[in-house]
Amino acid sequence: MTPEPHAAGCPSAGFLLGHAASDHWEEAAARCLQQIGTVPDDYNLGFLYVADDYAGMLPAILDRFRRATGIQDWVGTLGMGVCATATEYHQTGAISALLCNLPPDSYRLLPPLTDPRLPELAAYTDWLRQHPHHLAVVHGDPRSPVIPQLIQGLARGLPNGYLVGGLTSSRWDEVQIADRVFQGGLSGVVFSDRVRVVTGITQGCCPIAGRHVITDCDRNIIRRIDDRPALDVFFEDIGEILARDLNRIAGYIFAALPLPHSDRGDYLVRNLVGLDTRNRLLAIGDMVEPGQAIQFCRRDGRSAWEDLERMLDDVRTRIQGRPQGALYFSCLGRGPHLFGNGSEELRAIQRHLGDIPLAGFYANGEICHDQLYGYTGVLAVFHD
Numbered sequence: 001m002t003p004e005p006h007a008a009g010c011p012s013a014g015f016l017l018g019h020a021a022s023d024h025w026e027e028a029a030a031r032c033l034q035q036i037g038t039v040p041d042d043y044n045l046g047f048l049y050v051a052d053d054y055a056g057m058l059p060a061i062l063d064r065f066r067r068a069t070g071i072q073d074w075v076g077t078l079g080m081g082v083c084a085t086a087t088e089y090h091q092t093g094a095i096s097a098l099l100c101n102l103p104p105d106s107y108r109l110l111p112p113l114t115d116p117r118l119p120e121l122a123a124y125t126d127w128l129r130q131h132p133h134h135l136a137v138v139h140g141d142p143r144s145p146v147i148p149q150l151i152q153g154l155a156r157g158l159p160n161g162y163l164v165g166g167l168t169s170s171r172w173d174e175v176q177i178a179d180r181v182f183q184g185g186l187s188g189v190v191f192s193d194r195v196r197v198v199t200g201i202t203q204g205c206c207p208i209a210g211r212h213v214i215t216d217c218d219r220n221i222i223r224r225i226d227d228r229p230a231l232d233v234f235f236e237d238i239g240e241i242l243a244r245d246l247n248r249i250a251g252y253i254f255a256a257l258p259l260p261h262s263d264r265g266d267y268l269v270r271n272l273v274g275l276d277t278r279n280r281l282l283a284i285g286d287m288v289e290p291g292q293a294i295q296f297c298r299r300d301g302r303s304a305w306e307d308l309e310r311m312l313d314d315v316r317t318r319i320q321g322r323p324q325g326a327l328y329f330s331c332l333g334r335g336p337h338l339f340g341n342g343s344e345e346l347r348a349i350q351r352h353l354g355d356i357p358l359a360g361f362y363a364n365g366e367i368c369h370d371q372l373y374g375y376t377g378v379l380a381v382f383h384d
Contacts, residue, residue, distance in 0.1 A: 014324070021094040045189065047074075049359055051095070096359040114150075138163055139187055140186040198318045206307065217288050255295075330376075
């Protein structure tokens with residue numbers, strides 16, 4: 001994995017958090033702003049995550065926070081779940097707002113990116129050249145067919161670039177915020193290494209067997225693994241009990257595509273979308289190529305807990321100062337589905353990092369480094 005952006009000797013950043021739920025967006029916004037209180041003049045960036053219940057009112061919500069705080073630069077998006085410190089909001093209207101006091105000239109907002117060639121980055125060339133490392137917090141449209149290319153292109157286009165974020169999740173409009181409200185593409189904010197950040201990723205799954213090699217495939221249909229019928233290898237890995245009752249594997253067994261250059265054993269989790277028992281074929285929710293590695297994994301609460309604790313321990317040991325604020329992007333399939341009710345996923349972060357301001361949302365795909373993940377949690381911690 002690419003090292004997290006880091007710079008010594010930069011001034012400490014400050015963070016303020018407001019979060020609330022209500023049937024009415026005006027009440028939720030008012031309660032958030034009341035929690036935040038008076039915003040000092042040197043606060044310059046806001047993250048705004050809004051439940052999709054308020055999708056049609058996002059421009060009004062953004063305007064309310066901009067006028068009330070005096071902060072002009074905002075990024076964020078909609079989520080079917082919203083995160084705050086030790087609190088998860090699901091199936092309710094909610095707002096989570098994180099306000100930042102960052103070093104001058106330490107960040108740039110990204111406009112909507114829709115062309116994988118990223119011509120927009122040309123406007124930032126001089127600023128990017130001034131710093132050796134960059135972290136981008138990004139949000140994307142899950143309907144865009146070029147999102148993977150935009151993610152990888154942006155990571156390559158930023159000197160020593162590293163991305164964290166997630167795709168909008170909404171039952172209604174799928175919109176983002178980057179200075180204004182809009183639809184489509186990828187957007188967010190780029191930080192120079194004057195802003196200290198440590199990142200981590202936790203998988204909601206764990207491998208159930210060793211790695212294999214895809215030896216024959218067509219797009220997302222796998223014919224042979226290790227030069228054997230794909231379904232034969234799959235059934236051996238999942239075991240006789242599950243192989244006899246295929247209804248039980250839905251939502252429990254997944255394909256994992258190991259990342260070839262990861263030094264932490266990272267992998268992309270993809271859904272199983274079809275089994276052909278007559279022709280012994282397997283179809284997954286991603287394009288694959290001959291020679292590509294594959295393994296199979298299971299998704300359950302115990303595995304997710306163990307990996308969440310591992311990630312949080314790792315992040316805490318890599319923070320050289322004190323945690324000041326955080327962003328968290330978790331999969332819609334996590335939260336209460338894996339950890340139970342009571343905001344347990346967010347409470348675990350609080351236990352490890354303390355009662356720091358945290359905002360985020362439950363995404364329709366999570367972004368870390370230069371890849372689009374699923375069933376993961378991606379954490380970014382700002383520290384002094």
